[in-house]
Amino acid sequence: MTDESTDYEGADRLTLDANACAGLLMEVFGTEMTVAASRCTHCGNRAQVGSLRAYVHAPGVVLRCATCTEVVMRIMRRADGSYLVDARGAAYIRM
Amino acid sequence: MAALNWQIVTVTAVRDETPRVRTLSLLVPSWQSHRPGQHVDIRLTAEDGYQAQRSYSIASAPSDQPVIDLSIELIEDGEVSPFLHDEVVVGDRFEVRGPIGGYFVWDGAGTDPLLLVAGGSGIVPLMAMVRHRAQIGSSVPCTLLYSSRTPEDINYSDELQRLDAREDGLRVIHTLTRSQPQGWTGYSRRIDMRMIGEMLEGTGRMAQAFVCGPTPLVESVAESLVNIGLAPSQVRTERFGPTGA
Numbered sequence: 001m002t003d004e005s006t007d008y009e010g011a012d013r014l015t016l017d018a019n020a021c022a023g024l025l026m027e028v029f030g031t032e033m034t035v036a037a038s039r040c041t042h043c044g045n046r047a048q049v050g051s052l053r054a055y056v057h058a059p060g061v062v063l064r065c066a067t068c069t070e071v072v073m074r075i076m077r078r079a080d081g082s083y084l085v086d087a088r089g090a091a092y093i094r095m
Numbered sequence: 096m097a098a099l100n101w102q103i104v105t106v107t108a109v110r111d112e113t114p115r116v117r118t119l120s121l122l123v124p125s126w127q128s129h130r131p132g133q134h135v136d137i138r139l140t141a142e143d144g145y146q147a148q149r150s151y152s153i154a155s156a157p158s159d160q161p162v163i164d165l166s167i168e169l170i171e172d173g174e175v176s177p178f179l180h181d182e183v184v185v186g187d188r189f190e191v192r193g194p195i196g197g198y199f200v201w202d203g204a205g206t207d208p209l210l211l212v213a214g215g216s217g218i219v220p221l222m223a224m225v226r227h228r229a230q231i232g233s234s235v236p237c238t239l240l241y242s243s244r245t246p247e248d249i250n251y252s253d254e255l256q257r258l259d260a261r262e263d264g265l266r267v268i269h270t271l272t273r274s275q276p277q278g279w280t281g282y283s284r285r286i287d288m289r290m291i292g293e294m295l296e297g298t299g300r301m302a303q304a305f306v307c308g309p310t311p312l313v314e315s316v317a318e319s320l321v322n323i324g325l326a327p328s329q330v331r332t333e334r335f336g337p338t339g340a
Contacts, residue, residue: 013310016334020150022196023136026099034198050198051331066327 018052018063028075028083031095039091043068101138101190106183107162112250116216117180118154118166123191126161129153131223132200135193139175149175152219156226166250168216199333201305203227208236208298212316214308215243217335218250221307225265229258236264238298242286244273266297288319295323307333
């Protein structure tokens with residue numbers, strides 16, 4: 001582990017940006033999604049999808065609002081290769 | 096944008112940047128030119144069919160050639176990077192898809208000054224931006240603050256020195272957190288709010304910031320930038336995770 005990492009305490013080390021999931025999002029939605037605007041259902045924050053926080057170490061991928069940390073979207077790949085997308089945390093996604 | 100298809104790439108060159116970072120040049124047969132800051136996904140398939148997939152930032156500037164450079168940090172207990180470091184030789188082939196991601200991108204449009212902040216191998220996508228900026232002759236003021244452990248850990252050291260010496264509006268500022276060469280007059284501590292404040296004195300508050308590195312560093316820097324008064328939309332982050340894997 002680099003000390004660029006160990007020097008900074010307190011952060012959740014597993015957090016990524018949704019930009020890191022751009023490939024998966026493109027698989028699911030068929031287009032570049034990280035610059036699409038979305039609005040968080042919970043707090044109303046408007047932000048580009050790429051700025052959401054991504055958690056990829058669980059089964060499936062969870063994207064959370066960078067402002068209120070509530071879940072915006074869950075994406076699960078099923079055994080048959082299809083995707084299950086729960087986007088109830090997004091009031092809208094403009095694409 | 097075209098569908099995201101896996102394609103077979105061929106390794107055309109291998110170069111060590113530092114003891115822990117190796118650059119692979121890849122020939123990508125049907126490559127649509129990328130934008131600085133974008134990444135690719137790599138997929139390795141074992142003989143038994145087991146697959147491992149990782150994302151790696153593109154280090155090279157966009158060009159007409161179907162060749163891209165990826166600089167890969169060795170993660171000792173990693174699944175993919177030890178293979179890419181120890182096993183891969185020129186002529187090897189594996190699967191890549193991309194370019195991917197439009198969020199963490201600077202392609203030379205706009206006149207806002209740039210503040211690029213890198214920790215460790217987080218320099219890679221920012222290097223693509225710095226190289227692109229030089230290539231297109233941009234005069235957009237650009238400050239690169241780059242945190243490394245030791246002088247030996249600085250990626251692209253000579254090239255950064257050359258680019259800095261052009262005096263075309265690029266400033267390269269290093270901080271060395273673990274050991275410094277004799278006579279070192281630069282920063283020798285982790286990036287903190289005071290350091291970020293000093294960077295912003297140079298760039299002004301209109302700066303567009305790109306921050307890339309291990310997650311804890313990125314969180315800390317992004318928080319400092321917003322605390323100092325940048326709008327969240329002025330701060331784009333690319334977290335590499337716990338180790339920058």
